[in-house]
Amino acid sequence: MTIEPAISVSHLSKRYHLGVISRQTLQDEVRYWRYKTRGKDPLRHMGRIAPGQGRKAGDAQFRKGSSGPTGDEDRSMGHPADPHGFWALRDVSFTVQPGEIVGIIGRNGAGKSTLLKILSRITEPTEGEAFINGRVGSLLEIGTGFHPELTGRENIYMNGTILGMKKAEIDRKFDEIAAFAEIDEFLDTPVKRYSSGMYVRLAFAVAAHLEPEILLIDEVLAVGDEQFQKKCLGKMEAVGREGRTVLFVSHNMGSIAQLCQKTLLFSHGKISRFGKTPEIIEYYLDESSTRNKKGFSVPEDVHKKIYFSDIRTLNMEGKQTDNFKHNEPITVAIQCRINEWVSNSMMGFFVTDQRGRKVFTSNYMQWRDVDPGCDRVCTSVVIPGNILVPGKYFMTFAVHLPRIEFIDLVSDAVSVTIIDGGSTFASEAGRDYGCVFVECQWKSETLR
Amino acid sequence: MRNAKFKDLTPIIIRPNTSWFSIDWKEIVEYRDLLWFLVLRDFTAIYKQSILGPLWFVLQPLATTVVFTVIFGSIAKIGTDGLPPFIFYMSGMVLWNYFQGVMNGVSGALIGNAGVFSKVYFPRLVVPLSLVISNLGQFALNFLMFLGFYLYYYYFTEAKIHPSLWIGLLPLLVIQCAAIGLGVGLWLCALTVKYRDLRFALPFLAQLWMFATPIVYPASLVPEQWRWIVAINPMAGVVELNRFIFFGVGSVTQDILIGGFLASLLLLVSGLLIFNRVQRTFVDTI
Numbered sequence A: 001m002t003i004e005p006a007i008s009v010s011h012l013s014k015r016y017h018l019g020v021i022s023r024q025t026l027q028d029e030v031r032y033w034r035y036k037t038r039g040k041d042p043l044r045h046m047g048r049i050a051p052g053q054g055r056k057a058g059d060a061q062f063r064k065g066s067s068g069p070t071g072d073e074d075r076s077m078g079h080p081a082d083p084h085g086f087w088a089l090r091d092v093s094f095t096v097q098p099g100e101i102v103g104i105i106g107r108n109g110a111g112k113s114t115l116l117k118i119l120s121r122i123t124e125p126t127e128g129e130a131f132i133n134g135r136v137g138s139l140l141e142i143g144t145g146f147h148p149e150l151t152g153r154e155n156i157y158m159n160g161t162i163l164g165m166k167k168a169e170i171d172r173k174f175d176e177i178a179a180f181a182e183i184d185e186f187l188d189t190p191v192k193r194y195s196s197g198m199y200v201r202l203a204f205a206v207a208a209h210l211e212p213e214i215l216l217i218d219e220v221l222a223v224g225d226e227q228f229q230k231k232c233l234g235k236m237e238a239v240g241r242e243g244r245t246v247l248f249v250s251h252n253m254g255s256i257a258q259l260c261q262k263t264l265l266f267s268h269g270k271i272s273r274f275g276k277t278p279e280i281i282e283y284y285l286d287e288s289s290t291r292n293k294k295g296f297s298v299p300e301d302v303h304k305k306i307y308f309s310d311i312r313t314l315n316m317e318g319k320q321t322d323n324f325k326h327n328e329p330i331t332v333a334i335q336c337r338i339n340e341w342v343s344n345s346m347m348g349f350f351v352t353d354q355r356g357r358k359v360f361t362s363n364y365m366q367w368r369d370v371d372p373g374c375d376r377v378c379t380s381v382v383i384p385g386n387i388l389v390p391g392k393y394f395m396t397f398a399v400h401l402p403r404i405e406f407i408d409l410v411s412d413a414v415s416v417t418i419i420d421g422g423s424t425f426a427s428e429a430g431r432d433y434g435c436v437f438v439e440c441q442w443k444s445e446t447l448r
Numbered sequence B: 001m002r003n004a005k006f007k008d009l010t011p012i013i014i015r016p017n018t019s020w021f022s023i024d025w026k027e028i029v030e031y032r033d034l035l036w037f038l039v040l041r042d043f044t045a046i047y048k049q050s051i052l053g054p055l056w057f058v059l060q061p062l063a064t065t066v067v068f069t070v071i072f073g074s075i076a077k078i079g080t081d082g083l084p085p086f087i088f089y090m091s092g093m094v095l096w097n098y099f100q101g102v103m104n105g106v107s108g109a110l111i112g113n114a115g116v117f118s119k120v121y122f123p124r125l126v127v128p129l130s131l132v133i134s135n136l137g138q139f140a141l142n143f144l145m146f147l148g149f150y151l152y153y154y155y156f157t158e159a160k161i162h163p164s165l166w167i168g169l170l171p172l173l174v175i176q177c178a179a180i181g182l183g184v185g186l187w188l189c190a191l192t193v194k195y196r197d198l199r200f201a202l203p204f205l206a207q208l209w210m211f212a213t214p215i216v217y218p219a220s221l222v223p224e225q226w227r228w229i230v231a232i233n234p235m236a237g238v239v240e241l242n243r244f245i246f247f248g249v250g251s252v253t254q255d256i257l258i259g260g261f262l263a264s265l266l267l268l269v270s271g272l273l274i275f276n277r278v279q280r281t282f283v284d285t286i
Helices: A019-021 A026-037 A057-065 A069-076 A113-119 A152-162 A169-180 A195-208 A226-241 A252-261 A277-291 A365-369 B002-007 B025-030 B032-046 B057-073 B084-105 B124-157 B164-192 B199-209 B224-232 B234-245 B253-279
Strands: A007-017 A086-098 A101-106 A127-132 A134-137 A214-218 A245-249 A262-267 A272-275 A307-315 A321-324 A330-338 A346-353 A358-364 A376-383 A391-401 A405-419 B012-014
Touching: A007 B057, A019 A057, A019 A307, A086 A127, A086 A134, A086 A272, A101 A113, A101 A252, A101 A277, A113 A127, A113 A134, A113 A330, A152 A169, A152 A195, A152 A307, A169 A195, A169 B032, A195 A226, A226 A245, A226 A252, A226 A365, A245 A252, A252 A405, A252 B234, A262 A277, A272 A277, A307 A391, A307 B002, A330 A391, A330 A405, A346 A376, A358 A365, B025 B084, B025 B199, B032 B124, B032 B224, B057 B084, B057 B124, B084 B124, B084 B199, B084 B234, B124 B164, B164 B199, B164 B234, B164 B253, B224 B234, B224 B253, B234 B253
Parallel strands: A101 A245, A101 A262, A134 A214, A214 A245, A321 A405
Antiparallel strands: A007 A086, A007 A127, A127 B012, A262 A272, A307 A330, A330 A376, A346 A358, A346 A391, A391 A405
16 A cells, blocks of 8 residues: 655745835836836846845845845846746655654755745745645744734634634643643733743644644744743654654754754755755755855964964864764864964963853963974864764964963854754753763662 | 544645635635634724723714714705604614725735734635624624614604514625625735735725715715716615615615625625635735
């Protein structure tokens, strides 16, 4: 017996008509046609774009999100074949089997949200088709339809039915929802009197009790405090275990790695990869770090006695990247130019996390053994894996005479992003379980 | 539970440009609970934190009727088919208010709920339909007030009021009001998605339409060369017919009846189609 796929998408495309969006007032419409009939490019004359300035397609998100005046820019930027819009999705085909949890990743404007919007029938495609077998629940936002004047109780019913639940279904789950949201005593208070935390908890409680066969989720986890995000992740894992099909858009590689067996990578409206999650994430991070090579820039002041001329972070294969898995050693390759040797100087660096907390400092004692006659020194330092917990880190490098002076100091010279490559804390993602991984030695003896 | 899941396994098919006529009524029935809660929301949310609350449903039309009585009845002295001006105006206002409430509400249904529509799918026609129903509550209160005054005039004054058995037709008149309000509202709703100007024009247009409808004057006073306006204006037929069934006055002619009915039907069907057309991709344009 063949199992029908839960979601089957074939040749799906979506084009946004920008002209319609941007000329919203009559005045605009008149000016547009005046320029057009005189044979000039209306867009340049209407001050929408500076000559020669184009935007990358990656910015597309802004355009469709805000129907602001940026809309028409697309015409100037390399879609000569299609002067009337840009393709947010282009010829996308894939199938998802029942029970699969599929992650969707990609840069902003790659088409992830557009896909979800089409599959949840918020808008319709320009070309192609999709089949969905089963009841669909989409969570592109939580608390949709909440009315501030209504009480918590009324909003549970309001929001629940908007999400596609029946009244009887909500009746049945009501106590559970109220308990999950922890708002028992405020059930009959208008939600406008709620604290923002209560509001979010209530909204999520309703969403969490949605039980369709197919769930489409867009970054809902990005809101709320750590506790709340943890609760969401836990709930999603439970959803997965119940054998429901989930499409999950996220920028958080940690949660994608943790929840999804397979992942779709979008780029410029097309599927660039579809396969096992670890491989796809690796490919994506690799791709994005090679694209984004700026990192350390050569300093202007080269009259210092000793100065850093290049600092870069490498993975185990010696490839430059700024994304590392938590258990992967980070090699930092450092180049120094020496105009005049300073004896007793020392090289060192420290690592700060996103909040500016220093995680550790390390000094290179053997720096003083460098041949004083040379004019260039290449140094490397390896930060072992399994120390930094997932997050973004900055490294500050210095050559200094301890406690006397800095010969050269480069603040936040390079940054790295650590992702969870499957640590024992993966399920705690988003929670503060410490600043470092420490492999402690546990031991116990049993006594009778 | 398991069985229930297999029962409704018709796959959802997502395709561009499904035909103009594809309104999924079955799906709307599926969402009847949502319809109900939208109606409840409209009721409970509107007048929360106001002292008089739902009393406003009654005070507003009452005040308007008093103003009309003073201006058009006592000062301008426009004829009222021999009826007391107060009850004459009120009989027109009761239905007009319902129509206008539906039209106003429905015209803002897409723009006003854009935030919800761009985040979750449900048949969007549910919102206009909920407005038709929630305005019915307001109408009921208005109508009770009218009935009170009507009975007062019938039993305690010499006014020549001749109720007829045709009063049984009242529900049909209300339905026709709803159809016109919904039809026009859906048109406006679809057009305002692209042309916001309409939102500003609407109050003015509504007022013009009201004066083109025999509310502060009887249709019998309309000169012959303007009769066609009354005939194509479906609200005129509704208002005149309403006076006929309650008071036994008014010039209800065949052309007004049939013209009004056809115009209502045309407005409703075309409104549904244009709305259905626009709602499918409107989140891309707002």
